[in-house]
Amino acid sequence: MNRAAAPNSTAVGPSRPSDFQPEPFVHRHIGPREDEIRDMLAVLGHASLDELTAAALPPELHTSRPLNLPPARTESEILRELGERARENRLFRSYIGQGYHGCVTPPVVQRNILENPGWYTAYxxxxxxxxxxxxxxxxxxxxxxxxxxxxxxxxxxxxxxxxxxxxxxxxxxxxxxxxxxxxxxxxxxxxxxxxxxxxxxxxxxxxxxxxxxxxxxxxxxxxxxxxxxxxxxxxxxxxxxxxxxxxxxxxxxxxxxxxxxxxxxxxxxxxxxxxxxxxxxxxxxxxxxxxxxxxxxxxxxxxxxxxxxxxxxxxxxxxxxxxxxxxxxxxxxxxxxxxxxxxxxxxxxxxxxxxxxxxxAFHGPHGLRRIALRIHNLTRTLAAGLKRLGYTVRPDPASASPPAGGPPLPFFDTLTVQTDAAQAREIHERAALHRINFRRVNETTIGISLDETTTPDDVREIWQVFRGDQPVTFDFEDLTEPLDESRLRPVNYLQHPVFNRYHSETEMLRYLRRLESKDFSLCHTMIPLGSCTMKLNPTAALMPVTWPEWAHLHPFVPPEQARGWHRILEDLKSWLAEITGFPAISLQPNAGSQGEYAGLLVIRAWHEHRGEPHRNVCLIPTSAHGTNPASATMAGLRVVAVACDRQGNVDLEDLRAKAAAHRERLACLMITYPSTHGVFEPGIREICRIVHDHGGLVYMDGANLNALVGLARPAELGADVCHVNLHKTFAIPHGGGGPGAGPIGVAGFLREFLPDHPVLPAGQRPGRGIGPVAAAPWGSAGILLISWAYIRLMGAEGLRRATQVAILNANYISRRLEDCYPTLYQGPNGLVAHECILDLRRFHHVTAEDVAKRLMDYGFHAPTLSWPVAGTLMVEPTESESKAELDRFCEAMRSIHAEIAEIETGRMDARDNPLKNAPHTADMVGADTWTHPYSRQQAAWPLPSLLEHKWWPAVARVDNVYGDRHPVCACGSVADYTSPS
Structure with missing residues (x-):
């Protein structure tokens, strides 16, 4: 019988399960197979993942204890567990409103966008x-x-x-x-x-x-x-x-x-x-x-x-x-x-x-108007019925025909009902028996907001609740008054054909598929973007997101109706605390940038509490993410740049000088670790010590946490605050630019300053909270399910192995391409972390952008272009990509290098060549005339493997300068689109 390898063994990884154990998810999440891992390690000259990790990480990172997380579970097991948790939520009809409303997602949209990896895995x-x-x-x-x-x-x-x-x-x-x-x-x-x-x-x-x-x-x-x-x-x-x-x-x-x-x-x-x-x-x-x-x-x-x-x-x-x-x-x-x-x-x-x-687009302008009119007419009828029952309703439905010159309607979908405190309590109690939530505006005011899901029977039931649980003696026909629609806004909006053409499911389905076909996603090949971590988004983790018990809960329902949700949220907070080493976690920030902002506000609040509100200087290395200085400014801090040395590491002497110069006003340092240059730079503990010695705190940008999970904890390195990009390390998909989530972890002494929210009960709020940084108490809760499921699927050993394979894959690419594109920065023992920066600055006639565009012809999304260093490509393969995919990428990059050599030596025209003209579209290659000095085959099929599958860009290289000089940021009028597409 096979036995799992111990976490610190010299084996390549955990062995296969026994005949009595199901296949662990980690074997499906991690791309390279065990024999491939051995081959890749041999290229790097290491015998095991542990040996590679020990060589890549500075000695100061080798002291972390193993993760203490629940054991890994299979996909079927976590789906069953999430189903059980979902049933702990009580799905009432919520008329709370306040910016959140029930709606109907058209199935054609839910299935083909929201639940479609062609859309949610794009970058x-x-x-x-x-x-x-x-x-x-x-x-x-x-x-x-x-x-x-x-x-x-x-x-x-x-x-x-x-x-x-x-x-x-x-x-x-x-x-x-x-x-x-x-x-x-x-x-x-x-x-x-x-x-x-x-x-x-x-x-x-x-x-x-x-x-x-x-x-x-x-x-x-x-x-x-x-x-x-x-x-x-x-x-x-x-x-x-x-x-x-x-x-x-x-x-x-x-x-x-x-x-x-x-x-x-x-x-x-x-x-x-x-x-x-x-x-x-x-x-x-x-x-x-x-x-x-x-x-x-x-x-x-x-x-x-x-x-x-x-x-x-x-x-x-x-x-x-x-x-x-x-x-x-x-x-x-x-x-x-x-x-x-x-x-x-x-x-x-x-x-x-x-x-x-x-x-x-599916409903069109007239369909949207019908939905809105239906909601409004139900609300008018509700108001008239409540008034007939003797309640004071605001806005007053008697003003349904306001004077000329005023708004055409006194209200749209929301009413408030005035009662005394005792009556309000009774109404809320009766409503709960009917599985109904009203808004508790205050002790004597009840808010009611109707929405697209409301029916006439729902309105009758609301009347019944307000009549002491007795059916009313009137009906809609008794209360309906004609609405003067002539005073409403004319349908002078959404006139573009896209909002008037796709009202049948067939047409909408085909339109969505046409759009999807113009996009590149993880469904096609790897997306090797450095710093952005385009890893597998497990299907099993995505599936529960649209289950009704999770998807249709209003964020302001009483906590007892969301017990399943709160068990998930508490689990996730405890697991992130274990992974980061920080005892206190806030899930509210709904993007990594918002996590940065929230964490900096926590630091400012701590200084103010200690009587040092003047501490407003934030030190930021010049290699930092662009969000870092922007977030610091938004948090009211003054940014002071810290230089990096020739190896890309923080210049310790410049840091000491800047910390000393701003000693009296130093609030914090923001640092990304591993660094934005893709290395585990030595001296992180010394960097933190310098800042602490000068009265500041250390904010660690968690964008690269996927190179630390299971190996080291930010808190152990000296950080006081860290945000976690759940859409990177913990498998939430990028969704073509969002959604994201950026929870923060803080040291114990900062717990009381975490974000709070006005709807939270007083006992659940931090004592000196900074206030809310997002509209909802738990931010983008709907996608936190994904990270919960990912951690549950992987377990402690799986997360550690994923980190190690991410480091392996990045170093394998770096080594395979070093003779063509040297890696700009390397850490201890000539190794990188989870990503590498390929230096293209030595070429005279070809730019990094040319290579990025040419990669499209080879069927790849470009790596991160010219950031954090101009003239470079930053590559992050993640742990999910197989050795075959890594080799295919390296083959493409080496083939492009051969083309560059032809250009650099003059054997190919410096202006009219496959790189300058890339990407090549199907209609370019299929045109009747071909005037370029290279063949159509070299343009579109430079490698034999592309004959098996070819992905075509929708347009040729885009003129960015023209777009900025002539900005047009909306669809044209109907006159601009006189012929059907």
């Missing part, structure tokens, strides 16, 4: 030529948001409505703020979580939040902006036209947090004077997911586009002059502008934005 569309499908979908999303908000340009996308409002506040300050303009007005009837997140952001930046009612508040020249909710959190629809004019007279900008479905009936914010509109597109087919992930949006006027946060898709042209899509105006983004960026957001919610776009 951020930085390589435009192989991302045209998701770029088109995101351009459609931008067009949808632009049309419905009545503004000129929209992004795609942001993280949630509350953080979108905070981003809008920062945008207003960039445009209108100054030394004397430091105040921001927020209407009291905004969603409470939005107000709380905005307060958190404002506190860090030194802004003053003034909360009040627009009618009773006059702004002066100390204000740079204002935020209103439209419709308000209590359901009221206000006319802000006059107040918008007042805001502008004061020199400020007006932000409207709004509801896209309501805007199919109401005048859009752009029509009554809003400068920026934000909100969530969740109710466009995206489940509530117990709080997220959800696609947020921000729309604004064209004049402000260079100050927008988030990603922006634009129309450019390719090398043949044909239309092509790309991410536009990238110079706004954090990876380029660093501390001067418009935002620190890196991961957005692309996958969910695409779902919302498809929902809008």
């Amino acid at each position: 951020t569309p930085y390589q435009s030529e192989i991302s045209q499908g998701r770029l088109e979908a995101l351009l459609n999303f931008q067009t949808m948001v632009r049309d419905l908000t009545g503004l000129e340009i929209a992004n795609a996308s942001l993280l949630d409505e509350a953080t979108a409002a905070a981003e809008a506040m920062m945008m207003c300050h960039r445009l209108r703020g100054g030394p004397t303009r430091t105040r921001f007005f927020v209407a009291e009837d905004c969603h409470p979580q939005t107000l709380a997140v905005v307060r958190t952001r404002a506190r860090a930046l030194g802004f003053e939040i003034v909360a009040g009612t627009p009618r009773s508040t006059r702004l002066d020249d100390s204000f740079f902006g204002a935020l209103v909710q439209y419709p308000a959190t209590d359901g009221a629809v206000h006319d802000y036209t006059d107040w918008a004019a007042h805001v502008h007279e004061a020199g400020a900008l007006l932000v409207a947090a709004t509801d896209l479905l309501a805007l199919t009936l109401l005048p859009p914010p752009g029509a009554w004077g809003a400068d920026i509109a934000v909100g969530s597109a969740q109710r466009f087919g995206v489940p509530m997911f117990y709080g997220g992930p959800h696609p947020a949006f921000l729309a604004t006027r064209d004049a402000f586009k260079r100050q927008m946060p988030g990603r922006l898709v634009g129309i450019s042209r390719d090398a043949r002059g044909r239309p092509a899509l790309r991410l536009a105006l990238g110079t706004r983004e954090q990876h380029i502008r660093r501390e001067k960026a418009t935002s620190n957001i890196c991961t957005a919610q692309a996958l969910l934005a695409i779902v919302a776009m498809a929902y809008a």
Whole structure:
């Protein structure tokens, strides 16, 4: 009988299971087989994974104890366990609203986008030529948001409505703020979580939040902006036209947090004077997911586009002059502008934005309007019935025909009911017996929000609950009054053909497949992006995400209805604590960038608590992720750069000098470990000691944690705070640019400063919490299931082995390509960590971008281009890729090197060659004429293996400069599309 190898044995890995044991998942997750691992180790000159690991890691990392995690489980076992946990959730009908609504995801969209690895395993569309499908979908999303908000340009996308409002506040300050303009007005009837997140952001930046009612508040020249909710959190629809004019007279900008479905009936914010509109597109087919992930949006006027946060898709042209899509105006983004960026957001919610776009395309403008009218008419009828029962209802349904010039509706889908405290308690208790949740606005006010899933029977049951559990004696026919639809917004939105062509399931299915066919994902080949960890996303871990018991729970339901959820969340927190070494974990940050921001706020709060609020200097090595300086600035810190030496490591002498120079004001150091240069640099403990000796704390960027799991813990290295990219290390898919999750772990003395949330009971809040950093208490809870399942599938030994094989695969590629593309930085014993930077700077006629584009012809996504060092490619193969796939990639890179040699020696034209013209599309190769000095076969099939399977880019090389000089960031009008596609 086989026996599993001990964690520290010299064996290659765990042996095969016995005849009585099921196949462990780790054997399916890790790409190379055991004989292949032995061959790869032989290339590197090592006898075992443990020996390789010992050589790659500095001695100071060899002291970590083994992980203490539950034993690994099979896929069928974890699915059974998740099914049991799901049944612990109690799925009531929730009329809580507050920005979260039940909706119906069209099955054609759920099956073909949300549950389709062709969509969820794709990466951020930085390589435009192989991302045209998701770029088109995101351009459609931008067009949808632009049309419905009545503004000129929209992004795609942001993280949630509350953080979108905070981003809008920062945008207003960039445009209108100054030394004397430091105040921001927020209407009291905004969603409470939005107000709380905005307060958190404002506190860090030194802004003053003034909360009040627009009618009773006059702004002066100390204000740079204002935020209103439209419709308000209590359901009221206000006319802000006059107040918008007042805001502008004061020199400020007006932000409207709004509801896209309501805007199919109401005048859009752009029509009554809003400068920026934000909100969530969740109710466009995206489940509530117990709080997220959800696609947020921000729309604004064209004049402000260079100050927008988030990603922006634009129309450019390719090398043949044909239309092509790309991410536009990238110079706004954090990876380029660093501390001067418009935002620190890196991961957005692309996958969910695409779902919302498809929902809008499937229903079309008239279908969306029908859904909205149905919801509104049910709400009107509910209000009339409650009023007949003797309740005071706000907004008053008697104002259903408001005066001319005002809003066309007094409310859209939300009401509040006034009672006394005793009556309110009785109603909530009766509602619970009916498996119904109402919103507890306060002790005497009950909120009710209807949605797409509400039926007339649901309304009758609500009446019954309010009538002491007695059926009412009236029905809809007794209460229905005709609605004057002539006063509603005309259907002058979503006129582009994409929103008017695909209303049958057949047409929608084919459209989604056409888009998918233009995209490159992990379904095709490896995506060797350095720092981004494009590993296997286990199917078994993804499957439960859309189960109703997990997907359809409102984030603000009473905790006893979410016991299954909380068992999952507590498990995940305890496992992340064990893996990182930090005793306290917050799951709230819903992106890695938000984890950075939250962790830095915790550090600031600790200094302030100790009476040292002046500590505001953040030291950041020049090799850091672009999000690091952007996050530090957003947290109100002053960035001071620390140099790196010629080996790419932190320059210890420069660090000592900077720490000493800023001793009195030093707040922290941000450092990525292993470093962004792909090595386990020696001296990490000394780096932490230097910072601690000068009064600062150490923030470790956990982007590269997948090279440490099971080998070392950030807390043991000297870090005080660390964020964990669950969408990298712990297998949440990238979704074409999101969703993501970035929990943080902190040392015990920082526990009381972790993020809190207004809906959490007082006993569950940290004593001195920094406030919320996301709209929902547990961030993007819906995808935390994936990381829970991944850790459960792998177990302690599996996670350790995955880390070791990731290190093996990176070093194997580095060694196989070293004679063609030297690895720029190496750590101890000439080894790298989990990724390697290939240096292409010695070529005279060929650039790293040329190689990136040429790889598309070979059927590969490019590695990370020219980051963190210009003229290089950073490669991260991950543990999931097989030796055959690694060899195929190396073969492609070596073949490209042979082409480079032809160009560099003059045997191939320096301008007209396969690299400069890459990528080659099918219509280019199939054209009647071919004028290039190389053959069509060399262009498209440079290796024999490509004759078996060939993936074609949708467009030729995209002209980035043209796109930035002529930015067009929405679909054209109907007149621009006179012929069918």
